[in-house]
Amino acid sequence: MVRLFLLLLCLGFSLIQADAATWWQEHTDPLTWTAERETLKFSLQKEFSKKKPGDVKADSIEAANFRVWQWLEYARPDFSQEEVAAFRSLGENSQLLRPFLENLRPEDDATEAVRILLRIQLEHPECIQVLPCLAVAIALVFDQPFPKGWPHHQVAHELVPLEKVDPVRRMQQMTELQVARRYLSDLRDFTVSEMKFIVDHPLVDTEMEWARKNVTASRSGFSKVFSSIRYDIRRYESNQLVWPYGPYLFSEIKSRGGICVDQAYFAAMTGKAKGLPTLYFSGQGEDGGHAWFGYMDSPGRWETDCGRYESQNYPVGNAVDPQTWRPISDTELLFLAKSRERSPGYQQAKLFTDLARTLVREDANRWVDAALEVQPEFLPAWYLQGSF
Numbered sequence: 001m002v003r004l005f006l007l008l009l010c011l012g013f014s015l016i017q018a019d020a021a022t023w024w025q026e027h028t029d030p031l032t033w034t035a036e037r038e039t040l041k042f043s044l045q046k047e048f049s050k051k052k053p054g055d056v057k058a059d060s061i062e063a064a065n066f067r068v069w070q071w072l073e074y075a076r077p078d079f080s081q082e083e084v085a086a087f088r089s090l091g092e093n094s095q096l097l098r099p100f101l102e103n104l105r106p107e108d109d110a111t112e113a114v115r116i117l118l119r120i121q122l123e124h125p126e127c128i129q130v131l132p133c134l135a136v137a138i139a140l141v142f143d144q145p146f147p148k149g150w151p152h153h154q155v156a157h158e159l160v161p162l163e164k165v166d167p168v169r170r171m172q173q174m175t176e177l178q179v180a181r182r183y184l185s186d187l188r189d190f191t192v193s194e195m196k197f198i199v200d201h202p203l204v205d206t207e208m209e210w211a212r213k214n215v216t217a218s219r220s221g222f223s224k225v226f227s228s229i230r231y232d233i234r235r236y237e238s239n240q241l242v243w244p245y246g247p248y249l250f251s252e253i254k255s256r257g258g259i260c261v262d263q264a265y266f267a268a269m270t271g272k273a274k275g276l277p278t279l280y281f282s283g284q285g286e287d288g289g290h291a292w293f294g295y296m297d298s299p300g301r302w303e304t305d306c307g308r309y310e311s312q313n314y315p316v317g318n319a320v321d322p323q324t325w326r327p328i329s330d331t332e333l334l335f336l337a338k339s340r341e342r343s344p345g346y347q348q349a350k351l352f353t354d355l356a357r358t359l360v361r362e363d364a365n366r367w368v369d370a371a372l373e374v375q376p377e378f379l380p381a382w383y384l385q386g387s388f
Helices: 002-017 020-026 030-048 062-072 081-093 094-102 110-121 123-128 134-139 167-179 192-199 205-214 224-228 232-236 250-256 260-273 328-338 345-360 361-374 379-386
Strands: 278-285 288-298 301-306 320-323 326-327
Touching: 002 110, 002 167, 020 062, 020 081, 030 062, 030 081, 030 345, 062 081, 081 094, 081 110, 094 110, 094 134, 094 345, 110 123, 110 134, 110 167, 110 301, 123 134, 123 260, 123 345, 134 167, 134 192, 167 224, 192 260, 192 278, 192 301, 205 250, 205 260, 224 260, 260 288, 260 328, 278 320, 278 361, 301 328, 326 328, 328 379, 345 361, 345 379
Parallel strands: none
Antiparallel strands: 278 288, 288 301, 320 326
16 A cells, blocks of 8 residues: 555656646556546646645646646547547646636536537637637537527527528638738737627528628728617607618618617627627616627727717627626626736636645635635635535
């Protein structure tokens, strides 16, 4: 027993010294991964128990091996030989693995998200090399079906030009558009949590292509797209709040005009077609309900009041997170607008919270406290602390 303990301790030390890619090179047999994951867990627990949280960085070797340990949870004994190779390739790709595990939430269907990533790796590995964060965003958005009431309740569902999205095809198309420079932005500038606000739509290709060809606003002036749709005063005055015409196409909205929900939908969806992260907002003001949109006008900088009338004293507004299809709280919106997730403190807070949730549960309080110390606004740490 003592010899086994010493062996595990020595193995743990060597594992911590190696980077994630080295771990995969040294553990090529998938039949041993389950047992080796336990060995890795033991060594990581010993290592983190000796460290002060302030000495642990999100890009450290310890963190990289922790992410390998997390990834191994999704290895399956029924993987084909090709899937094993794809799973290992994804595990070796730190540009994909770290963003995936940093952004994965308890509400996600992790098994389905991993399956999507495996499919992309098997069919279009070159796309992952170009845009790894895009692959992650697609996996985390399309791991669950879209809400039945998408995009909003003021249009009949059958009038919206929807399709069943193939995540692999979506990845290929968006990579081709990126390479062809047909977007207003470079998708490589965005984080996963920003990119998911580009991919989050199930509209048919013809709609998005129409937007790319016919919406000519610049990135800096994209807020004007909202007001480019003529406001249909007669429809509003007659209380026709639900779209009364035929198919809910961009071209029809542009031709016929619309009320605020149509303006906001048009601006938000065409922004996604042009490669911009966008948010659809709704809120209650002095004259009733209103809808507007927000978009990222430069890397990390959100404009969240495009079409929001200041005179009506609208609140921050309600938006939906496409990763969970739950409302984004005002606190989360403020956090998002300030681009706090791009800070080193956010990266550390995310790592510490994940450690507390999964690996170091007996010492969880210490790591959650450390997360809140470096990023007091990090809500997942507060939620986890509240669950103790």
